[in-house]
């Protein structure tokens with residue numbers, strides 16, 4: 132059997148980072164920056180007030196209380212500014228440019244709030260409540276480096292330096308295609324022999340949680356022809372495809388039957404539990420990577436975490452490798468099949484312990500939903516006594 136590490140290595144050697152595109156800011160959330168973002172001007176571009184109050188000369192308010200004439204009113208956005216002469220005050224709002232001559236701002240709370248004259252009750256040092264030009268960023272300064280994932284705050288600084296578009300690797304578009312004649316759409320009545328399709332929802336959501344754009348394709352039954360038709364239709368918008376089901380040893384395995392003859396997708400047994408039957412390769416003219424995951428709900432989810440998630444990171448232009456692990460002390464003993472790496476479902480506690488959930492079958496979706504970690508048991512270990520330190524993958 133192929134090892135988990137060899138399977139991941141093959142996947143990572145096959146998938147490529149997506150080409151960068153000029154993305155509108157509205158489409159850039161989660162994308163990976165592929166250029167340096169530089170501020171063309173200083174930020175803030177001009178000295179401005181940090182508070183609503185009065186711009187004055189510090190020397191004029193050395194002795195308080197003092198009453199000064201209010202010679203002007205400046206709102207944020209004002210560009211017609213009267214200079215502040217000795218003994219004058221200008222009413223000023225937060226963000227408004229500080230007029231020439233003024234060297235300090237007195238918050239309105241320290242005054243009587245007058246509009247013709249103002250009486251100031253507290254003195255303020257020079258530079259009080261003034262935000263200086265370039266205090267955030269200097270002109271020509273790099274504000275974001277290539278390889279940065281664009282989150283809300285990063286979008287903010289990109290817009291803040293005046294950019295409308297940015298060169299970035301987009302979110303990988305991943306089509307999720309469930310197969311199985313037994314699958315019914317959630318929300319409909321189950322007929323005898325049917326179950327509700329859950330994998331396509333789990334996997335589409337897992338794609339989104341991993342920084343991709345997930346699209347759930349209509350499910351197909353057990354007919355390889357119908358599967359190929361649906362795959363062809365979906366390939367147009369896919370940077371990668373995930374299928375679930377139809378990859379093991381049964382009489383009706385549409386994914387395996389349809390893809391094996393292409394010669395570009397390999398179906399193998401990987402030495403892991405769950406998730407043993409795996410298919411991986413490329414399809415279509417554009418050599419789109421395809422992950423043919425096993426149908427058992429826990430198996431497909433674990434396979435996603437181990438193989439698809441790292442691949443999506445690579446497609447996003449990020450460092451990619453096996454999932455990050457930690458260590459915890461296991462509550463209760465564990466068993467694991469010889470020669471296979473087990474990924475048991477557990478609840479990781481803040482006290483540093485991990486408790487296996489009840490129900491470790493590959494079909495036990497409720498137990499998976501109750502878990503927050505995978506407990507890794509190496510290939511050569513079959514029994515883990517209670518209290519042993521084990522490797523865990525937080526979910």
Ligand SMILES: Nc1nc2c(c(=O)[nH]1)N[C@H]1C(S)=C(S)[C@@H](COP(=O)(O)OP(=O)(O)OC[C@H]3O[C@@H](n4cnc5c(N)ncnc54)[C@H](O)[C@@H]3O)O[C@H]1N2
Pocket residue numbers: 309310311313314326327328329330331375376377378379380381384405406407408424425426427428430493494
């Ligand atoms: N003779 C053998 N039988 C099986 C082997 C084997 O080596 N020899 N491997 C077993 C293992 S391990 C797994 S995992 C499964 C993989 O099966 P398939 O990928 O072919 O998946 P299906 O047969 O279509 O379904 C398996 C199971 O999962 C349920 N399922 C499928 N799709 C969904 C979905 N979208 N939502 C919810 N549940 C789904 C399906 O009803 C089956 O119960 O094969 C074993 N058998």
Ligand code: MOO
Pocket residue numbers: 403404405406407408425427430493
């Ligand atoms: O290896 Mo299968 O994935 O156990 O259920």
